[in-house]
Amino acid sequence: MSSIRFSFDDKIYTGNQGEPMAAALLRNGLLHITNSTYRGRPRGVIGLGVEEPNALVQLVTGTKESMRPATVIELAEGIAARSLTGVGSLPEDTEEARYDKTNRYVDILIIGAGLAGLTAADEALRAGHEVLLIDDQPVPGGHLRQLGQDVPSPLQNTLKHTNLTYLCRCTATGLYDQNYVVAIERRSEHLGNAAPANRTRIRVWHIRADKVVLATGAFQRPLLFANNDRPGIMLSHTAATYVAVYGVKIFNTAVVVTVDNQGYRDALRLHQAGVKVQGVYDARPAANGPGVEATKAAGIPVRFRSTVLDTAANGEGLLQQVTIQDLDTKEIFQTGADLLAVSGGWTPVADLATHIGIKPTWSAAHAAFLVNHATEKLLTTGMLAGDFGGDDDPAMFFGPSLDTEQARSAFIDLQRDSTLYDLQRAVGAGLSSIEHIKRYTTIGTAHDQGKTSGMLTIGALCQLNAATQDGKPGLSPADVGTLSFRPPYVPIPFAALAGRELGPLSDPIRVTALHQWHVAQGAVFEDVGQWKRPWYFPRSGEKMEDAVKRECLAAREAVAVMDASTLGKIDIQGPDAAVFLDRIYTNMFSTLPEGQCRYGLMCKADGIVFDDGVTTRLGKNHFLMTTTTGGAARVLAWLEEWLQTESPELQVYCTSVTEHIATIALVGPKSRQLLQELVTDIDLSKEAFPFMHTREATIDGIPVRIARISFSGELAFEINVTWGYARHIWERVWAIGRAYELTAYGTETMHVLRAEKGYVIVGQDTDGTQTPHDLNMSWIVSKKKEFIGKRSFQLPWLQAAGRQQLVGLLPDNVNDIIPEGAYITALNATPDAFGKIPHIGFVTSAYYSPTLKRSFALALIADGLTRMGEVVSLPIEGKLLSATICDAIFIDKENLRRD
Amino acid sequence: MLYIPCPHCGLRNENEFHYGAEAGVAYPDPNELSDSEWAEYLHIRANPKGWLAERWVHFAGCGKWFNLWRNTVTHEIGPAYLPFTKQPKAPQEGSEK
Numbered sequence: 001m002s003s004i005r006f007s008f009d010d011k012i013y014t015g016n017q018g019e020p021m022a023a024a025l026l027r028n029g030l031l032h033i034t035n036s037t038y039r040g041r042p043r044g045v046i047g048l049g050v051e052e053p054n055a056l057v058q059l060v061t062g063t064k065e066s067m068r069p070a071t072v073i074e075l076a077e078g079i080a081a082r083s084l085t086g087v088g089s090l091p092e093d094t095e096e097a098r099y100d101k102t103n104r105y106v107d108i109l110i111i112g113a114g115l116a117g118l119t120a121a122d123e124a125l126r127a128g129h130e131v132l133l134i135d136d137q138p139v140p141g142g143h144l145r146q147l148g149q150d151v152p153s154p155l156q157n158t159l160k161h162t163n164l165t166y167l168c169r170c171t172a173t174g175l176y177d178q179n180y181v182v183a184i185e186r187r188s189e190h191l192g193n194a195a196p197a198n199r200t201r202i203r204v205w206h207i208r209a210d211k212v213v214l215a216t217g218a219f220q221r222p223l224l225f226a227n228n229d230r231p232g233i234m235l236s237h238t239a240a241t242y243v244a245v246y247g248v249k250i251f252n253t254a255v256v257v258t259v260d261n262q263g264y265r266d267a268l269r270l271h272q273a274g275v276k277v278q279g280v281y282d283a284r285p286a287a288n289g290p291g292v293e294a295t296k297a298a299g300i301p302v303r304f305r306s307t308v309l310d311t312a313a314n315g316e317g318l319l320q321q322v323t324i325q326d327l328d329t330k331e332i333f334q335t336g337a338d339l340l341a342v343s344g345g346w347t348p349v350a351d352l353a354t355h356i357g358i359k360p361t362w363s364a365a366h367a368a369f370l371v372n373h374a375t376e377k378l379l380t381t382g383m384l385a386g387d388f389g390g391d392d393d394p395a396m397f398f399g400p401s402l403d404t405e406q407a408r409s410a411f412i413d414l415q416r417d418s419t420l421y422d423l424q425r426a427v428g429a430g431l432s433s434i435e436h437i438k439r440y441t442t443i444g445t446a447h448d449q450g451k452t453s454g455m456l457t458i459g460a461l462c463q464l465n466a467a468t469q470d471g472k473p474g475l476s477p478a479d480v481g482t483l484s485f486r487p488p489y490v491p492i493p494f495a496a497l498a499g500r501e502l503g504p505l506s507d508p509i510r511v512t513a514l515h516q517w518h519v520a521q522g523a524v525f526e527d528v529g530q531w532k533r534p535w536y537f538p539r540s541g542e543k544m545e546d547a548v549k550r551e552c553l554a555a556r557e558a559v560a561v562m563d564a565s566t567l568g569k570i571d572i573q574g575p576d577a578a579v580f581l582d583r584i585y586t587n588m589f590s591t592l593p594e595g596q597c598r599y600g601l602m603c604k605a606d607g608i609v610f611d612d613g614v615t616t617r618l619g620k621n622h623f624l625m626t627t628t629t630g631g632a633a634r635v636l637a638w639l640e641e642w643l644q645t646e647s648p649e650l651q652v653y654c655t656s657v658t659e660h661i662a663t664i665a666l667v668g669p670k671s672r673q674l675l676q677e678l679v680t681d682i683d684l685s686k687e688a689f690p691f692m693h694t695r696e697a698t699i700d701g702i703p704v705r706i707a708r709i710s711f712s713g714e715l716a717f718e719i720n721v722t723w724g725y726a727r728h729i730w731e732r733v734w735a736i737g738r739a740y741e742l743t744a745y746g747t748e749t750m751h752v753l754r755a756e757k758g759y760v761i762v763g764q765d766t767d768g769t770q771t772p773h774d775l776n777m778s779w780i781v782s783k784k785k786e787f788i789g790k791r792s793f794q795l796p797w798l799q800a801a802g803r804q805q806l807v808g809l810l811p812d813n814v815n816d817i818i819p820e821g822a823y824i825t826a827l828n829a830t831p832d833a834f835g836k837i838p839h840i841g842f843v844t845s846a847y848y849s850p851t852l853k854r855s856f857a858l859a860l861i862a863d864g865l866t867r868m869g870e871v872v873s874l875p876i877e878g879k880l881l882s883a884t885i886c887d888a889i890f891i892d893k894e895n896l897r898r899d
Numbered sequence: 900m901l902y903i904p905c906p907h908c909g910l911r912n913e914n915e916f917h918y919g920a921e922a923g924v925a926y927p928d929p930n931e932l933s934d935s936e937w938a939e940y941l942h943i944r945a946n947p948k949g950w951l952a953e954r955w956v957h958f959a960g961c962g963k964w965f966n967l968w969r970n971t972v973t974h975e976i977g978p979a980y981l982p983f984t985k986q987p988k989a990p991q992e993g994s995e996k
Binding site: 180357605637640641786792795796 | 954
């Protein structure tokens with residue numbers, strides 16, 4: 001191992017490449033690493049990996065990731081971190097690192113590369129399967145690493161098998177239905193300064209496997225006693241590993257407290273590494289096994305039926321004395337020690353299994369909850385399944401009896417500073433469910449999600465409900481059950497989940513064939529669904545309102561052009577196409593002659609308006625439907641649903657052609673004259689080409705379809721052309737238009753023009769509760785045929801008084817542009833029983849009309865259609881505006897302008 | 900993330916599909932129903948604890964609707980079948996896990 005330098009709390013230390021930061025901190029004498037979140041008590045390292053509740057750090061170079069346990073950070077040149085008290089902070093600077101994700105399908109996924117996982121991999125490979133083996137450690141072997149040993153040579157070959165993919169530093173964070181596993185692979189942090197700039201920092205794996213093998217191992221658990229949180233108190237396996245494998249030489253005298261034979265093995269390792277072990281205090285009445293015998297042979301005093309009751313600290317808050325209690329005589333004595341190594345038994349890592357609803361079962365012989373599962377799809381093995389190696393013989397013991405004062409410093413959850421006293425209070429308050437107690441005490445809710453505290457909570461609860469002399473049976477862990485663990489098993493940075501889908505890559509951007517022209521003209525764009533649409537085209541020095549005013553007047557008084565290509569377009573063909581459209585639309589389409597178009601409104605079965613648009617009949621069995629820009633996908637889905645699930649007898653085929661056909665809308669009194677210069681093969685006069693008709697024509701030999709459709713009330717033509725020709729046609733229109741002062745306009749002007757005519761936009765002037773009648777569009781509802789939604793119009797609650805209906809609104813002050821969404825109240829309304837002024841509706845669209853030279857609005861108002869002329873109030877930002885209800889058509893009620 | 904057997908495309912991840920509630924609810928003759936019966940057709944669907952035949956559409960794949968047995972408690976997936984075909988029997992409890 002090569003020596004490197006790293007920084008911790010702004011000081012430079014040396015450590016060994018690849019070892020856990022916690023090991024180097026301990027070797028450098030840093031026992032007191034941080035202070036606890038709520039009580040400010042000194043805390044140090046207690047664990048070996050992700051179970052660590054105390055030693056949290058925040059990285060301070062590169063990606064300043066927070067809440068990382070120092071036990072899992074691998075040292076490399078350039079690593080810098082600072083200690084955290086409970087919570088970290090989000091870095092303010094932009095994330096520079098890359099993150100990505102990948103999908104993988106595999107025959108067998110094995111989670112955990114300890115001996116159990118490697119053995120399972122060996123078997124699966126021999127059976128001819130493809131295997132993905134993932135493990136959160138930097139090297140395979142699981143606890144062998146903590147013993148300083150290598151993987152046995154037969155299993156070394158397993159790792160080299162061509163059908164095996166082995167991923168280290170890859171933590172499975174969730175197991176979901178049908179063997180779907182999400183895992184995060186940390187790919188660059190361990191390289192420190194040497195990490196290539198283009199290497200992704202974290203890769204998220206989405207894995208689907210025929211079979212999942214859980215070989216997740218176990219964590220050692222602590223015990224509950226007074227002042228059990230001092231720096232110098234560690235899990236025994238942790239202490240032995242740091243001392244024996246990582247060369248931590250800061251401990252002189254150790255006390256080992258145990259409930260199983262693991263404590264003896266760790267006592268021996270400490271002893272062999274030169275630490276003076278004062279004694280092993282075992283809660284059990286007796287113990288046998290090689291480790292026990294070897295401990296005795298090494299001259300280490302062993303005392304049964306005894307355990308730790310309390311500890312004391314020196315002036316720096318570090319452990320200096322341990323109080324041992326005889327469990328039978330209750331006699332106590334003190335012994336000096338700077339290390340207290342605690343072995344409270346093993347807690348198998350059942351998190352992933354519980355994610356999909358498997359309940360761990362209590363095994364008294366193991367003093368642990370196990371998951372013993374073996375089906376075609378899911379298998380557990382190793383310690384999780386109860387293979388503890390045969391020599392542990394643990395007792396179900398979680399700590400001595402404590403009085404109230406001692407309970408206040410007996411920490412169950414070190415991260416949350418939750419104590420046995422808190423648990424007693426929860427039980428005293430009447431809580432008995434472990435899930436309720438978790439929420440009341442916050443035990444198990446920190447970043448470590450109860451990896452060490454969960455089983456202690458269950459154990460303490462059993463102690464509080466122990467069997468009594470008078471025969472009341474005690475509570476067993478089997479009665480309490482485990483906490484449900486939820487994904488993720490370890491915290492995942494949001495950056496990893498976002499991957500590369502950031503900023504402009506977070507959603508597809510759709511642009512029309514004319515987009516580059518709009519950009520060149522300096523258009524300001526707005527997002528409409530995924531589309532970028534020109535909002536308005538400012539000339540130099542123009543504000544938005546100036547530009548919109550100019551564009552509106554050009555359309556009303558001369559000629560203007562807009563790119564309407566984003567309209568949803570669905571090509572509908574088949575012998576039954578007309579019948580189908582009669583079902584879908586509220587009005588009749590089977591009677592529509594070829595070459596003509598008709599505005600249609602569609603409802604869902606509940607009678608609520610869903611979408612609208614103009615549909616053209618191109619042939620007997622051929623229609624072209626247009627939808628709102630944002631509604632194209634859901635309308636097509638709706639058509640397909642009805643065709644496939646309700647009307648299998650109909651032969652109809654629907655195809656999205658939104659991006660096949662570009663649409664150029666030419667609007668204004670001079671539009672006919674302008675277009676006639678371009679289109680020489682058909683007569684555009686109103687006699688030859690009536691409103692709502694279409695004609696096939698050519699421009700420069702390019703086939704175009706021209707429709708007399710108006711979304712402004714003005715004389716207007718829509719030129720439809722194949723997407724690829726759109727730019728050419730537009731440029732030609734623009735060139736000829738110079739003589740007409742042709743003006744390009746955007747969506748804002750389109751909105752003003754359509755609102756002046758009272759044309760609704762579904763989704764803006766409706767809120768998902770309006771019938772056609774509510775929109776004053778009874779005229780479009782056929783009485784002659786069945787269609788989707790018709791039956792609902794008879795429902796009493798859709799006919800009742802008080803429904804919100806679409807009306808116009810003229811503010812009394814002609815310059816008041818009412819904010820869209822503003823509430824409307826009756827004039828002189830009085831507060832109701834709750835002291836609130838009831839509102840009668842809200843504003844859906846509001847603009848300034850350059851033609852009317854005043855502001856106007858559309859609104860949904862209760863019984864609005866019968867309230868014409870009524871003055872209403874609008875409370876806006878502390879002022880009370882007033883407006884008069886009127887018809888929703890503000891311009892050209894007689895439809896004279898469109899011809 | 901459920902693993903759903905599209906009858907046309909095979910096993911695909913759930914995020915390629917949209918859900919369509921209880922299967923086998925035929926569109927009634929609207930004019931034969933009382934207001935409350937019509938409202939029930941519009942808004943009420945079975946949501947049992949256990950196996951349920953559901954409608955799904957493979958919107959990000961073939962675009963086809965189909966029916967699928969799914970256990971609403973265990974999330975087990977049963978057989979898929981095409982609309983207007985005979986419904987297979989509900990699977991046995993615990994057949995997957």
